[in-house]
């Protein structure tokens with residue numbers, strides 16, 4: 187399949203693995219890229235620019251295909267050393283960056299001067315247009331279904347993708363709720379030129395996370411995610427568990443008075459314990475509604491080649507058959 191996204195990133199298939207905290211390590215990024223998609227290392231999971239440089243080198247050892255680094259611009263007071271991370275990306279010879287969170291505007295000159303292609307992930311048409319206006323090469327349009335931070339507009343992809351198609355000139359991929367060939371073909375019918383997957387890629391053989399995490403996704407249905415932190419305007423879609431129920435109880439009890447400090451035990455620093463140690467009740471972790479479509483733990487190669495094979499069949503047989 188050839189789209190502006192495959193051309194832009196020099197990849198075989200229009201499938202991207204989005205940055206994921208404590209999941210997007212070199213093993214997963216390399217496996218996705220080796221399978222013909224675009225794998226992504228999550229920059230901020232690495233504690234320092236030097237650690238990111240090391241992770242990039244590990245990924246180069248595992249693949250000679252293009253891969254990306256995710257830079258998430260957080261609404262925090264003490265900002266991470268973004269210039270240092272960008273230097274590690276440039277010096278590591280990485281040519282693609284996925285930005286997310288706040289606008290990457292401040293860092294665009296450094297990225298563009300280094301010839302890096304930037305895909306900005308955002309949850310609204312207005313933010314996608316802003317990304318286009320500041321020189322991003324593509325956007326990842328993240329619908330309300332998505333695992334992680336869906337923003338505060340709550341527009342699902344059935345509306346968001348065609349709205350983006352109507353407004354944007356740069357190419358975009360559909361993100362949020364994408365799992366299989368049906369997702370890809372539907373997203374492309376709605377105007378996208380590829381898809382970005384998060385949750386689906388966690389339940390793969392190569393994802394470097396504890397097996398409990400993969401099994402939790404396989405066991406979950408589309409009814410099992412919850413939105414937390416809405417009162418803080420930092421909404422996150424997570425898989426329900428004991429910690430999430432505690433957060434929701436506090437949100438209901440404290441209402442507008444809720445402070446981040448009230449839920450810090452359930453959300454801060456919990457990722458290593460969940461992703462690496464498999465302690466599934468210890469805190470809130472991002473997971474998409476798409477868990478309801480995930481029933482197995484294939485290799486990235488099996489997943490991606492299966493999607494592309496089924497997508498071709500869907501287009502040539504099922505859809506063409508209706509004409």
Ligand SMILES: Cc1cc2nc3c(=O)[nH]c(=O)nc-3n(C[C@H](O)[C@H](O)[C@H](O)COP(=O)(O)O)c2cc1C
Pocket residue numbers: 203204205206207209228256257258285286287307328331332333334335361362363364382383384385386471472473474475476
């Ligand atoms: C466990 C997990 C961690 C994530 N961490 C990040 C992150 O650090 N930065 C980011 O930009 N997106 C992050 N995301 C969002 C994904 O990159 C992607 O946009 C999202 O998962 C797409 O929705 P889906 O899960 O329905 O495929 C995360 C998602 C998950 C499931």
